[in-house]
Amino acid sequence: MTAQARGLHARVLESLGPAITGGEYPPGSVLRTDELSQEFEVSRSVMREAVRVLESMHLVESRRRVGVTVLPTEEWNVYDPQVIRWRLAGADRPRQLRSLTVLRSAVEPAAAGLAARHATAEQCAALTECAIGMVAHSRGGRLEGYLLHDVEFHRTILRASGNEMFARLGDVVAEVLTGRTHHRVMFEDPDPAAVTLHVKVAEAVRERDAARAEELTREITLGALEELDVLAP
């Protein structure tokens, strides 16, 4: 799933990034490029490139005569897909999943409303198809197939909203949905009510009923929030 490290600097990042977001180097820690480059057995140039990337994510700050300082969490670019992935892979995955779900429940209803106004015929068709796919895979522990259609459904809604900021959250939603499926009891079929809601949203969008699409999507995300309250602390 994750892109194979295509270059040394990327391989270093895949190791150093999670270490930082995972708290292995807590904020305030000071690293030195030379030491790091020895530790990872790469040249200084490679390590410098990796540090530059971390710096652009506001995970660290590099200052002369001091070193590379890990920044406090509030500074991090938490919308960076790579940062999100690293954090989801780490220890505070539950907290991360929660904050992303809250974001979802704010954004998706609005996106659905816009989608009802802007979706193309193809996007409407895609939505219906996804909904059908969800129904088809909603029983008998066929969670993988269900997830696939679920993800595509929400991706399509976000894209169809016509707002690039919304569209860009498709990956985030995909992560959340995938994370949820893989942490749920694997034998449990998805909530039938949720499936129905998706079908209805596809309908509402097709019929250009923005208010209804928004309200129905709100119910979906509300369900996701409640589910989170049940499963997580």
Next chain:
Amino acid sequence: MTAQARGLHARVLESLGPAITGGEYPPGSVLRTDELSQEFEVSRSVMREAVRVLESMHLVESRRRVGVTVLPTEEWNVYDPQVIRWRLAGADRPRQLRSLTVLRSAVEPAAAGLAARHATAEQCAALTECAIGMVAHSRGGRLEGYLLHDVEFHRTILRASGNEMFARLGDVVAEVLTGRTHHRVMFEDPDPAAVTLHVKVAEAVRERDAARAEELTREITLGALEELDVLAP
């Protein structure tokens, strides 16, 4: 306002980044690091670091034997504060401002609702103070002072929501508000209704009335959207 270029690679970025987001190098364009490093009169190492950062923003992709290719807009990390700044400084500022305002109107009401549940006493006090400041500067063309309190108000709401994803949008909202003020007729005082709404939101949060805080904030952002429809295409 923008951080002074602290290093050659940053200076290159401040020039190359906007050039890409501004369409000077349209998606599909191929750049070569050697040529760039000559053009910008920096060493290859510096240019490589700059390219790495652009790559981490998904603005470009670097492939062997091909060069550095500018990626299509849909790939860009549009939540990266730097990318946002570059785009706001460029030609499609209006479109960008619109999509950010839509995002705002989805997120802020939800954030206000959460803030009513989670805001600390200090944050409540800060909100009230901001609202008072807005009232105080709402007449007589004192837009600068008004803006300052407006920005701080929304920042506080987002932070008080307790959701880090929301909190991180403080800078975005600040940009939008600043942009709006500086593009409006400068003699026009802010809408009194909006001022009142802010005061009421502060009240609602203080009184832990989540539903009311949410609804009032929705009215504020709705106003921002309408304003956009009037001013922009």
Next chain:
DNA sequence: CTGTGATCTAAAAGTCATACTTAATGTGCT
């Protein structure tokens, strides 16, 4: 003659090592 597939070539990124510069921190002296 054409299409398919293996092979070769060269172009550009990637990596590494080294020498040198610059800025900032902390120390020690007055």
Next chain:
DNA sequence: AGCACATTAAGTATGACTTTTAGATCACAG
């Protein structure tokens, strides 16, 4: 306290070498 200075780690520049791979070239079979 204030200032000069030494030290440290990042920043910059350059050159040599490696690796990947797009695209051309060529060979062979249909």
